[in-house]
Amino acid sequence: MKILLIGYGKMGKTIEQMATAKGHEIVGRISHENVQELHQYTAETTDVAIEFTHPESAFDNISYCLNNGIPVVSGSTGWLDKFEEAKNLCREHKGAFFYASNFSVGVNLFFHFNEYIASKMQAYKAYDVAIREVHHLQKVDKPSGTGITTAEGILSSYSNLEGWVADNPEEKTKLNIASEREPDVVGTHIVTYSSDVDKIELGHIAHSRAGFAEGAVMAAAWLQGRQGVYGMKDLLNL
Numbered sequence: 001m002k003i004l005l006i007g008y009g010k011m012g013k014t015i016e017q018m019a020t021a022k023g024h025e026i027v028g029r030i031s032h033e034n035v036q037e038l039h040q041y042t043a044e045t046t047d048v049a050i051e052f053t054h055p056e057s058a059f060d061n062i063s064y065c066l067n068n069g070i071p072v073v074s075g076s077t078g079w080l081d082k083f084e085e086a087k088n089l090c091r092e093h094k095g096a097f098f099y100a101s102n103f104s105v106g107v108n109l110f111f112h113f114n115e116y117i118a119s120k121m122q123a124y125k126a127y128d129v130a131i132r133e134v135h136h137l138q139k140v141d142k143p144s145g146t147g148i149t150t151a152e153g154i155l156s157s158y159s160n161l162e163g164w165v166a167d168n169p170e171e172k173t174k175l176n177i178a179s180e181r182e183p184d185v186v187g188t189h190i191v192t193y194s195s196d197v198d199k200i201e202l203g204h205i206a207h208s209r210a211g212f213a214e215g216a217v218m219a220a221a222w223l224q225g226r227q228g229v230y231g232m233k234d235l236l237n238l
């Protein structure tokens with residue numbers, strides 16, 4: 001595939017390594033400083049764009065691709081207030097858009113088990129459920145996109161909880177997502193069910209960014225020739 005990398009930071013560079021090792025060609029690398037070059041790329045020059053940038057730029061980048069017939073895979077987090085708009089744009093242009101808050105196969109298995117465990121645990125009100133996510137110091141958004149997807153998976157079973165809350169365990173009617181920032185942590189997500197007598201935990205700890213990059217390249221290949229809005233549940237049949 002001819003891949004345009006929109007975002008050439010930690011993820012863009014890891015994806016470049018993974019994609020070139022699999023024989024794909026990188027046709028362009030867009031970062032903050034050369035973002036004005038984005039308009040040079042078209043559906044003729046580019047099979048797919050892989051977008052990992054920043055909450056403030058993700059929607060504009062995705063819109064550029066959809067407006068210009070370039071299939072786009074995005075993993076940027078912190079911009080999902082505009083997700084419906086992006087989906088509508090994709091439908092309007094009969095385009096191809098793949099989004100995941102986390103592309104690693106392991107995290108998507110974790111999401112699957114998380115939903116199953118929540119569906120069983122909601123009957124046992126002696127257990128309080130909470131989420132903790134830990135990331136590196138450069139991360140600009142919180143809670144993490146993965147933390148929010150994890151919360152949504154739990155809330156689909158917990159009708160007594162009124163949504164999630166960031167870093168406020170005192171708000172008992174909501175599911176708390178605690179965020180911690182520490183040097184060099186790639187991404188850790190833990191769901192805890194605590195009672196007076198015991199504790200049950202389900203967690204995922206990423207050792208490197210390779211799993212995210214592998215999933216993004218897999219999604220880009222899978223998206224070729226498809227039209228519509230997709231996510232990891234479609235790719236992995238979960």
Ligand SMILES: NC(=O)C1=CN([C@@H]2O[C@H](COP(=O)(O)OP(=O)(O)OC[C@H]3O[C@@H](n4cnc5c(N)ncnc54)[C@H](OP(=O)(O)O)[C@@H]3O)[C@@H](O)[C@H]2O)C=CC1
Binds near residue numbers: 100103
């Ligand atoms: N879905 C998933 O599996 C994963 C998602 N992520 C998400 O991906 C995103 C990127 O993460 P990461 O690579 O670690 O971040 P980095 O900060 O390392 O890289 C971000 C890249 O985006 C560019 N960028 C920033 N702002 C703009 C802008 N306004 N216009 C164009 N380009 C811009 C930066 O350019 P410059 O360096 O010039 O500023 C840089 O190239 C984050 O939202 C993160 O949460 C991360 C890992 C996995």
Ligand SMILES: O=C(O)C1=N[C@H](C(=O)O)C[C@H](O)C1
Binds near residue numbers: 077
């Ligand atoms: O910014 C990161 O690094 C990560 N962001 C994603 C998120 O917000 O969930 C995925 C992963 O945890 C790494």
